[in-house]
Amino acid sequence: MSFSRRNLLQGVAGLVVAFALHEQAQGSPARLAADSVDGYLAIAPDGSVTVYAGKVDLGTGARAALRQIVAEELDIAPDAIGLVEGDTGLTPDQGSTGGSTGITVGAAQIRLAAATARAALLDLAAQRFGVPVPQLSISGPAIRTQGNRSIGFGELIGGQTFGLPVDKSAPVKNPANYAIVGKSLPRPDLPAKLTGRHIYVQDHRVAGMVHARVIRPPSIGARLLDVDAASIAAVPNARIVRLKDFIAVVAPREWDAVRAMRALNVHWSDTATLDGSGALYDTIRHTPVLREEVLRVTQDPAPLASDGLRLLQAAYHWPIQSHASMGPSCAVADIRDDGGTVWTASQNTHRSRQTFARLLGLDPARLRLVYMDGSGSYGSNGNDDAAFEAALLSREIGAPVRVQWMRADEHGWDPKGPPQLLDMRGAIDANGDIAMWETTAMLPANTSRTGPPLLGAIAAGLDTGEGMSSGLTSLNADPPYDLPHMRATISWLKATPLRTSNLRAPGKVGNVFAVESFFDELAAAAAADPLEYRLRRLSDPRGREVLNRTAERMSWVPHTKSPDHSAAMLRGRGIAYAHYKQSETYVGMGMEVEIERASGKIRVTRVVCAHDCGMMINPDAVRAQVEGSILQTISRTLFEEVTFDHAGVTSTDWGTYPILTFPDVPRLDIVLIDRRLERPWGVGEAATAPVAAALGNAVFDATGVRLRQAPFTSARVKAALVTAS
Amino acid sequence: MSRLTLRVNGEDRVIDLGDPDTPLLYVLRDDLQLHGPKFGCGLGQCGACMVIVNGAAVRSCVVPAAAMAGKEITTLEGLGSPERPHPVQAAFIAEAAAQCGYCTNGMIMASTALLQRNPHPQEQEVRDELAANLCRCGSHVRVLAAVMRAAREG
Numbered sequence: 001m002s003f004s005r006r007n008l009l010q011g012v013a014g015l016v017v018a019f020a021l022h023e024q025a026q027g028s029p030a031r032l033a034a035d036s037v038d039g040y041l042a043i044a045p046d047g048s049v050t051v052y053a054g055k056v057d058l059g060t061g062a063r064a065a066l067r068q069i070v071a072e073e074l075d076i077a078p079d080a081i082g083l084v085e086g087d088t089g090l091t092p093d094q095g096s097t098g099g100s101t102g103i104t105v106g107a108a109q110i111r112l113a114a115a116t117a118r119a120a121l122l123d124l125a126a127q128r129f130g131v132p133v134p135q136l137s138i139s140g141p142a143i144r145t146q147g148n149r150s151i152g153f154g155e156l157i158g159g160q161t162f163g164l165p166v167d168k169s170a171p172v173k174n175p176a177n178y179a180i181v182g183k184s185l186p187r188p189d190l191p192a193k194l195t196g197r198h199i200y201v202q203d204h205r206v207a208g209m210v211h212a213r214v215i216r217p218p219s220i221g222a223r224l225l226d227v228d229a230a231s232i233a234a235v236p237n238a239r240i241v242r243l244k245d246f247i248a249v250v251a252p253r254e255w256d257a258v259r260a261m262r263a264l265n266v267h268w269s270d271t272a273t274l275d276g277s278g279a280l281y282d283t284i285r286h287t288p289v290l291r292e293e294v295l296r297v298t299q300d301p302a303p304l305a306s307d308g309l310r311l312l313q314a315a316y317h318w319p320i321q322s323h324a325s326m327g328p329s330c331a332v333a334d335i336r337d338d339g340g341t342v343w344t345a346s347q348n349t350h351r352s353r354q355t356f357a358r359l360l361g362l363d364p365a366r367l368r369l370v371y372m373d374g375s376g377s378y379g380s381n382g383n384d385d386a387a388f389e390a391a392l393l394s395r396e397i398g399a400p401v402r403v404q405w406m407r408a409d410e411h412g413w414d415p416k417g418p419p420q421l422l423d424m425r426g427a428i429d430a431n432g433d434i435a436m437w438e439t440t441a442m443l444p445a446n447t448s449r450t451g452p453p454l455l456g457a458i459a460a461g462l463d464t465g466e467g468m469s470s471g472l473t474s475l476n477a478d479p480p481y482d483l484p485h486m487r488a489t490i491s492w493l494k495a496t497p498l499r500t501s502n503l504r505a506p507g508k509v510g511n512v513f514a515v516e517s518f519f520d521e522l523a524a525a526a527a528a529d530p531l532e533y534r535l536r537r538l539s540d541p542r543g544r545e546v547l548n549r550t551a552e553r554m555s556w557v558p559h560t561k562s563p564d565h566s567a568a569m570l571r572g573r574g575i576a577y578a579h580y581k582q583s584e585t586y587v588g589m590g591m592e593v594e595i596e597r598a599s600g601k602i603r604v605t606r607v608v609c610a611h612d613c614g615m616m617i618n619p620d621a622v623r624a625q626v627e628g629s630i631l632q633t634i635s636r637t638l639f640e641e642v643t644f645d646h647a648g649v650t651s652t653d654w655g656t657y658p659i660l661t662f663p664d665v666p667r668l669d670i671v672l673i674d675r676r677l678e679r680p681w682g683v684g685e686a687a688t689a690p691v692a693a694a695l696g697n698a699v700f701d702a703t704g705v706r707l708r709q710a711p712f713t714s715a716r717v718k719a720a721l722v723t724a725s
Numbered sequence: 726m727s728r729l730t731l732r733v734n735g736e737d738r739v740i741d742l743g744d745p746d747t748p749l750l751y752v753l754r755d756d757l758q759l760h761g762p763k764f765g766c767g768l769g770q771c772g773a774c775m776v777i778v779n780g781a782a783v784r785s786c787v788v789p790a791a792a793m794a795g796k797e798i799t800t801l802e803g804l805g806s807p808e809r810p811h812p813v814q815a816a817f818i819a820e821a822a823a824q825c826g827y828c829t830n831g832m833i834m835a836s837t838a839l840l841q842r843n844p845h846p847q848e849q850e851v852r853d854e855l856a857a858n859l860c861r862c863g864s865h866v867r868v869l870a871a872v873m874r875a876a877r878e879g
Contacts, residue, residue: 058825059823059824059825059826059862060824186818186821187821189826190817190818190821190823190826191807191810191818192807193823193826193829194801194810194814194817194818194822194823194826194829194833195761195801195802195804195805195806195807195810195814196759196760196761196762196800196801196802196830197760197802197806197807198760198826199760200760200763200827202760202763202764203754203760205758236743253743253755254751254754254755255743255744255747255748255751255755256743256744258751258767259744324861325827325861326763326765326771326773326825326827326828326859326860326861327763327764327765327773327827328764328765373825373826374825374827375763375765375825375827375861376824376825376827376861376862378861404764406767407765407766407767407768407770620821624821624824624864624867627863627864627866627867628824628862628863628864629863630863631863631865631866632861632862632863635863653766653768653770654766654768654770654771654859655770659859659861660863660865661856661857661859662851662852662853662855662856662858662865662868662869663852663853663856665852665865665866665869667866668866
C-alpha cells in the first residue's frame with residue numbers, strides 16, 4: 001500500500017482546514033473528492049480526526065449521528081471528532097440534504113470512508129511493528145499490538161493524506177458488535193444553542209458588511225417602472241441598488257435598512273394574473289397535463305359493470321403550504337472581483353454554488369458556499385434565494401452584504417409546497433373485498449433539475465432556467481396493500497399558481513392522506529374494521545408489525561355498534577399506515593380526537609405511532625424527528641393553507657398563516673422498533689406521511705363525516721357537520 | 726444620534742442610538758452582539774426575540790430601545806453559559822428540547838419568567854403561558870417536559 005506523502009499537513013486540526021482551503025484555491029480536487037477517503041476524513045499530527053460531510057444537520061441530530069458512525073468504525077470517542085458540514089470549499093458534494101438521505105446516503109459513504117481508513121491505519125501499523133493485522137487492535141486514536149506496543153493515529157499518518165479511494169468492500173464493523181451506534185448520545189450543538197452562544201447564519205457578521213432589505217413587488221412578476229430615490233433621503237447612509245426589476249436598499253445599520261425599505265417609494269406595473277386560492281382546485285382541473293405517468297399497476301382495474309360491485313369515488317385536496325420557517329431566510333455574501341464566499345443555511349450548497357457561479361459569471365472554483373445553521377428548514381425555503389440576493393448585491397456594491405428577509409418575505413415569497421388533487425376510485429365486491437383501486441394524482445411536474453428558479457435572478461432578468469421543482473411528489477400515491485386490480489397514475493401538470501419547492505416529505509403527505517383516507521372509506525363501505533381491513537391486504541411483516549403495535553398501544557377494539565354522532569363533544573379514533581416511498585421506513589399512526597360540534601374545533605388528544613426505520617443510529621434523535629414530523633404535520637393538516645389573490649400571497653404573517661400552538665399539542669406515544677441488524681432508513685419525513693389520514697379517519701369515526709380537504713379548519717369542519725345533519 | 730444607556734445582563738451599556746424608534750432587538754443584536762434573542766417576525770407574533778425586562782418576558786422586536794432605559798434587561802446569554810447554565814437552560818439541555826433551536830430563546834425566556842412568579846405551575850399553565858411562542862420543528866412536547874423538569878429541579 002502506498003500513501004501519498006506529498007500533501008504534508010501541518011499542526012493541529014485547525015490547520016488541516018487551512019491546508020484544505022489552500023488546496024482548493026489551487027484547484028486540487030483531491031481533498032473534495034466524493035470517492036476518496038481524504039474527501040471525508042483528515043487526521044492531524046496530534047491524532048485528532050476531522051470529518052467532512054457534504055450533508056448538513058438542520059437541527060435533526062445528524063451532527064451527533066455522523067460522529068457516532070465514524071467513531072464506531074474507527075474505535076475512537078465521538079466527541080473528539082471534528083466535523084465540517086456543507087462547505088463547498090472543504091466538503092465533498094454528497095448531494096442536497098433532503099429526501100431522508102442524510103443517514104442512508106451521506107453517512108453510508110462516510111462510514112465506508114472510515115472503514116477504509118481503519119484498514120489503512122491497521123496496515124500501516126502492521127508494517128511498522130512487523131506483526132500481522134489480526135494481532136492489532138484500536139483503542140482511542142492509537143493502534144496496539146498484543147505485546148502492548150502502541151502507536152497513535154497522528155504518528156502513523158497525521159498531517160498526510162491517505163491517497164486512497166473509498167473501498168466499497170472495506171471491512172465494516174458487524175452491527176451486532178456496535179458500542180457507540182445505537183446509543184442516544186446528546187446533540188453537541190444544544191448547550192451553545194440554548195445559552196445564546198451558537199452562531200447562526202442570522203448572527204454572522206463580517207467586517208465592512210452592510211445590511212440589505214429587498215423590496216418585493218405588489219404582484220408576482222410586476223415590472224419596476226420607477227423609483228423615487230428621494231423617498232429615503234432621511235435615512236442615514238441608505239442607498240438603493242437596482243438591477244432591472246430587482247431592487248434593494250442597503251445601509252450600514254440594520255434598522256436603517258428596514259426603515260429605508262419601508263420608506264422607499266417604488267412604482268410597479270400591475271400584473272395580477274392569478275385566479276386566487278379560492279379557485280385553486282378548479283385551476284388545477286383546468287391546467288394542461290404535460291404527461292401521464294403510470295406510477296404502478298398490478299392488473300388493470302376490472303370492468304366496473306361486473307355484477308355485485310359497489311363503486312366509490314372521491315377527490316382529495318391538499319393545499320399549497322409554506323415552509324414557514326421561524327426565522328426568515330438570511331445570508332451573508334462577500335463577492336469581490338472574480339470570486340468570493342457566501343454564508344448560507346442552504347440545504348444545497350454544492351448545487352447552489354454551480355447555479356450562482358453561472359448566474360454571476362464567476363468561476364465555480366473561486367466561489368465558496370459555507371453552510372451555517374439557520375432557522376429550521378424542511379426543504380428548500382427562502383435560503384437559496386436570500387443567498388443569491390446577498391451575492392448579487394455584494395457583487396454590485398463591492399462590499400460584504402447581509403440579506404435578511406422580513407416575515408412577509410418568508411411567508412409571501414418562499415417557494416411553496418405544491419397543491420395536490422387526487423381522484424380516487426374503488427370498488428367493493430359482494431364479499432366486501434376491494435375489487436378495484438384507481439388513483440389519479442394531479443401534481444405539478446418536476447421539470448427543473450436545479451431546484452426552484454431564484455427570485456432575485458428572475459427579477460434581475462438573469463437566465464435562471466425554466467421549470468418547476470417540488471421533489472419526489474408522486475411516491476406513495478399507490479396503496480401499500482396487495483390489491484390485484486390496482487392502478488396509480490400521475491397527471492403531471494404544466495403549471496401551478498405559485499413557485500414551488502420540496503417541502504418535507506414532498507407529495508407523500510397529501511398522497512397518503514388520499515390513499516389512507518380512501519382506504520378507510522372502502523372499509524366503512526364494507527362495514528369492516530379499519531385495522532382488520534388493512535391487515536387483510538398487508539403481507540409485509542414489518543408493515544403488519546407497526547400497525548399491530550399501534551393498535552395494541554391504542555387498545556384498539558372493533559366497534560360493536562355504530563358510534564353516536566349526536567353529542568356536543570364528539571370523540572373518535574383513527575388509524576393509518578405508510579411505508580415511506582414504498583421501500584423505506586414503516587409507520588403506523590393512530591389518533592384520538594375530540595370535535596366540538598358547535599364550533600367545529602378539532603383537538604387531537606393523543607397520537608400513537610409505531611415506527612420502524614431499521615437500525616437507529618441515535619434513538620433519541622430518531623424520537624425527536626418522529627415527534628417533529630407528527631406535530632408539524634398535525635399543524636399542516638389542521639391549520640395551514642397559503643392564501644393568494646389575483647396578485648400574490650395574502651397569508652404573509654403568523655396571523656394569516658396560523659400553525660400549531662402549545663394548547664393544541666397532543667400527548668405523543670411513540671414506539672420505536674429497534675432493528676439494529678437492518679439497514680438504517682431516514683427518519684425526518686416518514687412519520688409525516690400517515691398523519692393527515694389518521695386524523696381524518698378519527699374525525700370520521702367521531703362524526704360520520706369524511707374530510708377530504710385539508711386543512712381541517714374549524715369553519716370547514718363546522719360546515720361539514722351542519723351539511724351532514 | 727442620541728446616547729442611550731441600557732442595563733443589560735447586569736452591566737450598563739452605552740449605545741449610540743440612531744433612529745429613536747429603533748426596536749430593542751436591533752440594539753441587542755447589532756450594537757451589543759447579543760445573539761440569544763432572534764428576529765422571527767418583527768410583529769410580536771412568534772416570541773423568538775424574547776428578553777426578560779424587570780422580571781417579565783417581553784418581545785424585543787416591538788418595544789423601542791429608548792423606552793428600556795433604567796430597566797433590568799436579561800438575555801439568553803445573561804441567564805447562563807454552556808459551562809454554567811441557568812436551571813431552565815439545564816432542563817432544556819437535559820430534555821434536548823430544541824431541534825433547530827431558533828425559537829428556543831423565547832421558550833426559555835418565557836418559561837423562566839413564568840417560573841419566577843409561579844415556581845410550580847401545572848402543565849396546562851405552561852401551555853397557556855407559551856401559547857404565543859411558536860415552534861416550527863415540533864419540539865413542543867420536549868419544551869413542556871423541560872419546563873416541568875425545571876419546576877421540579879429548580
